[in-house]
Amino acid sequence: MKLLTVEELEIAIIKHTSRRKIFEEDGLTEDEAFDLADVLFERDKEGMDNRKLCYECKNHNRLLKNCKVKNPFFLPLILQRCPQFELKGKK
Numbered sequence: 001m002k003l004l005t006v007e008e009l010e011i012a013i014i015k016h017t018s019r020r021k022i023f024e025e026d027g028l029t030e031d032e033a034f035d036l037a038d039v040l041f042e043r044d045k046e047g048m049d050n051r052k053l054c055y056e057c058k059n060h061n062r063l064l065k066n067c068k069v070k071n072p073f074f075l076p077l078i079l080q081r082c083p084q085f086e087l088k089g090k091k
């Protein structure tokens with residue numbers, strides 16, 4: 001198990017808070033949002049897991065709660081390796 005530096009931990013807490021806010025805005029309960037943010041924290045901590053959430057994909061339409069490219073495996077709350085994933089913010 002990897003131990004985080006203080007700086008890495010501070011960044012992780014900021015990310016966790018930001019993600020929880022997004023998940024709650026999208027209708028998850030406080031507990032669900034916390035748990036999902038924890039899943040991402042665990043994934044990122046080791047840096048070995050390349051699965052993603054639809055929330056991190058630029059094809060995720062948060063407003064309409066769907067996938068812009070109509071991927072039939074749109075599972076926004078589950079880590080997956082979607083072949084159509086495109087990282088948000090990447091040009």
Ligand code: SF4
Nearest residue numbers: 054057067071082084
């Ligand atoms: S392309 Fe894949 S990862 Fe992206 S929103 Fe659609 S289903 Fe999710």
